[in-house]
Amino acid sequence: MSDLESFREETVAWLEANCPPEMRQPMVDESDICWGGKNPTFKPGQKEWMDKMAAKGWTVPDWPKEYGGGGLSRAETKILLQEMGRLKIRSPLSSFGIWMLGPALLHFGSEEQKLHFLPPIARGEVRWCQGYSEPGSGSDLASLQTSAEDKGDHYLINGQKIWTSYADKADWIFCLTRTDKTTKHKGISFMLFDMTNEGVETKPIVLISGQSAFCETFFTDVEVPKTYGEGVSSVVGEVNRGWDVAKYLLGHERSMISGDGSSGATSLGSKFADQYGRDEMGRLDDPMLRAQMAEMDIDVLAFRAMAERFGDTFKANLCHPAQPNMMKYAGTEINKRRHELIMSAGGSEVLEWESDASNGGLTARGWLRTKANSIEGGTSEVMLNVVSKQILQLPNA
Amino acid sequence: MPLYLNDDQKMLQDSAADFMKGEGNVAHFREFRDKNCKDGFSHALWKQFAEMGFTGILVSEDEGGLGLGHTEAGVVLEEIGRNLTPSPFLTTAVAGVEALNAGGKALRDKYFPGILSGDSVLALAIDEGAKHRPDQIAMAATRAGNGFKLDGKKQFVVQGGSADTLIVAARTSGSAGDDKGLTLFAVDTSVGGLSRDSVRLVDSAMAAHVEFDGVVVDADAVIGEVDEGGAVLKRMLNAGRAGAAAETLGVGAGAMDITVDYIKGRKQFDTIIGSFQALQHRTAHLYSEMEIARATVLKAQQMLDEGSSKAEMMVSVAKAKAGKATSLSVKEGVQMHGGVGMTDEYDIGLYMKRDRALAEFMGDTNYHTNLVAEMHGY
Numbered sequence: 188m189s190d191l192e193s194f195r196e197e198t199v200a201w202l203e204a205n206c207p208p209e210m211r212q213p214m215v216d217e218s219d220i221c222w223g224g225k226n227p228t229f230k231p232g233q234k235e236w237m238d239k240m241a242a243k244g245w246t247v248p249d250w251p252k253e254y255g256g257g258g259l260s261r262a263e264t265k266i267l268l269q270e271m272g273r274l275k276i277r278s279p280l281s282s283f284g285i286w287m288l289g290p291a292l293l294h295f296g297s298e299e300q301k302l303h304f305l306p307p308i309a310r311g312e313v314r315w316c317q318g319y320s321e322p323g324s325g326s327d328l329a330s331l332q333t334s335a336e337d338k339g340d341h342y343l344i345n346g347q348k349i350w351t352s353y354a355d356k357a358d359w360i361f362c363l364t365r366t367d368k369t370t371k372h373k374g375i376s377f378m379l380f381d382m383t384n385e386g387v388e389t390k391p392i393v394l395i396s397g398q399s400a401f402c403e404t405f406f407t408d409v410e411v412p413k414t415y416g417e418g419v420s421s422v423v424g425e426v427n428r429g430w431d432v433a434k435y436l437l438g439h440e441r442s443m444i445s446g447d448g449s450s451g452a453t454s455l456g457s458k459f460a461d462q463y464g465r466d467e468m469g470r471l472d473d474p475m476l477r478a479q480m481a482e483m484d485i486d487v488l489a490f491r492a493m494a495e496r497f498g499d500t501f502k503a504n505l506c507h508p509a510q511p512n513m514m515k516y517a518g519t520e521i522n523k524r525r526h527e528l529i530m531s532a533g534g535s536e537v538l539e540w541e542s543d544a545s546n547g548g549l550t551a552r553g554w555l556r557t558k559a560n561s562i563e564g565g566t567s568e569v570m571l572n573v574v575s576k577q578i579l580q581l582p583n584a
Numbered sequence: 585m586p587l588y589l590n591d592d593q594k595m596l597q598d599s600a601a602d603f604m605k606g607e608g609n610v611a612h613f614r615e616f617r618d619k620n621c622k623d624g625f626s627h628a629l630w631k632q633f634a635e636m637g638f639t640g641i642l643v644s645e646d647e648g649g650l651g652l653g654h655t656e657a658g659v660v661l662e663e664i665g666r667n668l669t670p671s672p673f674l675t676t677a678v679a680g681v682e683a684l685n686a687g688g689k690a691l692r693d694k695y696f697p698g699i700l701s702g703d704s705v706l707a708l709a710i711d712e713g714a715k716h717r718p719d720q721i722a723m724a725a726t727r728a729g730n731g732f733k734l735d736g737k738k739q740f741v742v743q744g745g746s747a748d749t750l751i752v753a754a755r756t757s758g759s760a761g762d763d764k765g766l767t768l769f770a771v772d773t774s775v776g777g778l779s780r781d782s783v784r785l786v787d788s789a790m791a792a793h794v795e796f797d798g799v800v801v802d803a804d805a806v807i808g809e810v811d812e813g814g815a816v817l818k819r820m821l822n823a824g825r826a827g828a829a830a831e832t833l834g835v836g837a838g839a840m841d842i843t844v845d846y847i848k849g850r851k852q853f854d855t856i857i858g859s860f861q862a863l864q865h866r867t868a869h870l871y872s873e874m875e876i877a878r879a880t881v882l883k884a885q886q887m888l889d890e891g892s893s894k895a896e897m898m899v900s901v902a903k904a905k906a907g908k909a910t911s912l913s914v915k916e917g918v919q920m921h922g923g924v925g926m927t928d929e930y931d932i933g934l935y936m937k938r939d940r941a942l943a944e945f946m947g948d949t950n951y952h953t954n955l956v957a958e959m960h961g962y
Contacts, residue, residue, distance in 0.1 A: 454960040454962075456957055456960050456962045457960045457961050457962045459962075460961070460962035465962070469961070469962070470957075470962060471957075471962045477957060477962065478953070478954075480957070480962070481953045481954065481956055481957035481960075482953055484956055484957070484960060485900075485901050485904050485905060485952075485953055485956055486905075488880070488897070488898070488901045488956075489876050489877070489879070489880045489901055489905040490876060492587070492876070492879040492880045492882075492883040492898070492901075493875060493876040493879040493880075495587050495879070495883070496587035496588065496878075496879040496882065496883075497879075499586035499587045499588055500586075500587075500588050503586065503588070505588055513868075513871065513872045513875060516868075516869075516872055517872045517873075517875075517876060568865065570868075571864065571865040571868040571869065572861070572864065572865075572868075574868035574871060574872065575864035575865065575867055575868040576864075578868075578871060579844050579864075579867055579868065579871060580848070581844070581847070581848065581858040581859065581863075581864050581867065582848065582856050582858055582859045583859060584855070584859040584860070584861070
């Protein structure tokens with residue numbers, strides 16, 4: 188038996204033996220996501236599962252062991268994720284620390300910063316949020332104005348961020364600040380600080396879905412120390428060169444938002460055939476809807492192949508640096524179309540905003556939420572601009 | 585297996601690209617079209633295909649081939665598509681060889697040497713109507729003496745007029761729509777009772793209407809088992825469909841490249857039109873669709889090479905997705921070229937015609953979309 192085959196066998200055995208039954212139920216909504224943090228709210232089984240996986244380093248299986256990871260190879264990581272998927276096991280921990288800050292620190296951080304910040308992320312002890320957008324700086328993110336004044340041993344932060352996902356629940360923030368007002372891209376720094384600092388305020392934003400993870404975040408004379416110990420600077424990378432970190436991280440964010448276009452369900456068509464009804468041939472009992480479902484199933488399978496190819500080429504350094512922009516565009520557009528179709532298949536029942544039958548308007552709220560997919564993390568139009576300029580090399584106007 | 589070409593496959597891609605660009609380019613295509621060649625392709629070029637080893641890609645090394653897979657066949661087909669290279673590669677070296685690979689050694693010994701040397705051409709006699717409906721095959725093969733007697737008609741037999749051998753799907757029992765009762769035959773076109781009427785298609789390729797009037801073949805002509813041809817047919821169709829998807833992808837990629845190139849040079853209102861955001865967004869969208877199509881084609885080929893049980897689904901996804909993306913590519917191409925896109929002088933229209941013909945070959949987007957729904961059980 189090859190090493191990978193025995194790894195698969197051992198992994199399956201361990202998952203079977205250790206994963207609590209609650210963590211093998213499908214998620215119903217966002218409240219079933221385990222985020223960890225300093226003041227976490229855990230549902231049954233969540234903490235046990237997070238701790239067990241963290242002890243093996245498997246909340247971040249491909250990170251080096253010294254930073255709390257599992258030290259697994261690409262092939263092993265893939266096997267672990269495949270087997271978790273096959274056994275319908277939930278992710279032990281979701282976190283912007285894992286998805287975004289972690290990769291940025293692994294790439295740009297000092298050894299001391301990695302040792303200080305990464306293990307608590309892996310253990311789910313600190314919940315991070317991302318301070319990027321500002322009211323005037325959406326697509327043109329580099330025009331951001333939140334200032335960080337150098338006060339000797341600390342920075343003084345003033346300004347406002349917007350669309351800060353889960354800022355009201357986060358412990359720490361990775362935040363883009365302006366450290367040089369005389370230049371645009373080269374005057375931005377990537378800073379890490381505690382959300383309990385005096386002068387930090389958050390306010391949730393209600394969206395058209397009636398819910399939201401988003402907040403407005405205000406900074407008034409927030410004092411951020413320059414270091415959290417020797418070699419543990421509060422700035423990642425060089426001062427004034429935070430744009431490089433931000434760009435690197437946006438690549439991660441964009442490929443993450445693009446998802447695999449599917450949110451789990453293998454075939455939308457078979458799901459709705461069961462729900463909607465079949466004709467005597469066993470076909471979904473609405474030929475137009477059936478055709479649209481089949482087109483969508485093809486698009487989702489196709490996009491999954493693309494996601495796999497993107498992942499493989501990204502890791503092997505074979506893809507164009509602007510490829511995440513294409514993925515973000517394509518993935519979010521598919522997801523929006525999927526939810527239009529889900530609403531259409533659900534008919535009047537999914538219009539119910541607050542009934543038990545509609546599970547509190549779950550489908551409709553989910554549909555409305557997807558409309559942000561092609562706005563957040565860079566709009567579809569911005570993605571297309573980048574692709575046409577950087578990949579297709581089309582000229583400026 | 586990572587979803588990109590490995591180093592050996594990239595080397596093959598480089599040599600296939602050089603070869604098609606040098607020997608089988610659009611000028612070559614126009615030459616054979618304009619002289620109204622009855623075969624629509626150059627036999628001399630087909631011999632060169634053989635010298636390059638391309639005709640033996642799916643033939644095992646034991647039998648004198650390269651012993652490679654669908655991924656490698658797809659690499660060659662993509663370059664064929666990109667250059668509109670006229671050749672019987674898809675019907676002969678991909679679908680034809682794959683059918684013969686499902687048959688006995690005697691059949692392979694009989695046909696492979698001619699294929700490997702570039703002397704033989706195979707064509708597929710499957711379709712009986714204007715649309716690809718292999719589950720509705722009705723043509724009869726009745727037992728006669730030591731073999732079978734074939735009666736019926738086939739159409740859209742691409743390269744049928746120049747083929748030495750036809751792979752024929754016929755019914756040895758049951759009736760149209762039945763799962764069992766199909767049998768595949770390798771039929772030499774020199775046999776009595778077989779008539780062929782070759783017609784030129786929109787893309788200048790040649791396809792034949794073939795009539796079988798009491799064509800007698802002996803039992804050795806059966807590929808696989810009598811009445812069990814469904815499995816052989818499926819194998820051949822998977823190879824042919826994945827191959828057609830790869831060639832389609834090449835057509836779409838070629839069309840996109842010349843279009844992007846065109847809008848980078850064309851000026852209107854004293855401005856390069858490629859700087860207009862309206863065109864940039866449409867081109868970037870097209871690029872995205874082509875990239876996704878590329879991933880599905882490669883995934884389908886890899887799954888076929890791995891012998892995955894889910895390969896068939898991915899083959900249909902690839903044929904449908906490559907078909908849609910390439911259709912978008914050629915339509916956007918003609919539109920973005922403006923008036924000159926309508927002229928014979930510019931190549932973009934040739935790509936549009938090739939795409940249309942390939943779309944119908946072995947099932948169009950609608951056919952494969954329906955198949956995906958059926959495979960999902962709805």
